Amino acid sequence: MGFMGYKRPRGAAGVRNHVAVMSSVSCANGVVNAIGRELPEVKAITHTEGCGRGLVDIGISKRTLVGLAMNPNVFGIVVVGLGCEFIKAPDVAAAAGAGGAKVSSLVIQEVGGTRKATAQGVEMARALLGEAAAQERTEIGWDELTVGLECGGSDALSGVTANPLVGVAADWLVGEGGRAILSETTEMIGTEKVLSRRAKNEEMGKKIVELIRKQRKQTEDILGPLANLVISPGNVEGGLTNITEKSLGCIIKGGTTPVMEVLEYGQAPVARGLALMDTPGSDIFSLTGMAAGGAQIMIFTTGRGSPAGFPIAPVIKVASNSELFQKMEDDMDVNAGRLLEGASMAEAGEELIELVKRVASGERPKAEINKQDCLAIYTVGPAF
């Protein structure tokens, strides 16, 4: 048996049936937010990109926006642009539409300003809401599910309890023919040998080594003395002997199956199984990249307590310790701290898998209930 999801003609089914309005450029955020205030059930997606960047960043941003419009959890979407920007709303709509998304666009300068654009956007989104409400959930196989894996606000126990627990769920989904995306290249530094050994072939292994080496160099070049933060004195005092041990504690979220694919930021996986995505370690950038790559659910571990969610994908929060689970109970879904209190990995893993199954069929995790809609698009260069 699989999950009860929303079939999509373009590919994998959704675990949600969102209607969204998204800006193609930050100048359109005001209209997007105005539409969102009129129709609170619509997901209003705003960001800081779309113009005034170098070509590499424009490419990343456009791929990300198109990917978000095509995410299986989106029933339909209106892309709002200004008119004079680099990333034009009709172009985003055309690319996502070519991929099968139900998408239309609206250009503020063409329509004649904020009020008219808002009114037109409200009508377009309202029509989509009506259509979306008519769609029912049907049974879908687990092979259509992609889960994004994330850790943020980590503590000394994240790599001992929560991350290994998430690895159990990743292995389960891959075993069912689904996909798991392991991101955060910064947090793979020191595990080049381990991950390349796990690659499906030698070529993929080389690609992994190259990817992590590039990230290591960039981290050293840009962070300078701060690069030490990757393995800080605090980490060492906390019991981590070196960067390899620290990073192993992060990549264990991906479980134990072979690495089938290496993805660029926001790129959708083709192969089934475990994929690595090149994202920064910073949580919200990483979540956005994985959602643009088609992840319908995120599993997010935290030790200090991150409440972050994502607008169009439910985020399941796994606390690394019981103290956090109790202190931030409104934000946490699973207590991996139970592993320190006698629960077995198999037992706790089963509990997490059952929650993933229920969330896929509609149960809302805490971050979704709290509307913790956090989104940020990764950039590599300066703004101009």
Added chain:
Amino acid sequence: MEVNVVLVNPGDNVAVAIREIKAGEAIVGAGVGKAAALEDVPRNHKVSLRKISAGERVIKYGEPIGVAGEDLEPGRWVHTHNVKSEEG
């Protein structure tokens, strides 16, 4: 007896102390066998479960995190002072 360590992977030769363990205390946790701490082990730090000879790999997450810089009897505090890092 109360659990005081976690074995992350069944193939590991070190476990993680979930509270400070004092010298002489039994090491208690699922799958860790029988050993007693030979020295104090700080909270969240590693303790050896089996003899790890000098030059032998220290295994956590089922993967090598470095090699033992000296012979480590079961129950030793395992950290930067007695592990040589080799980039994984």
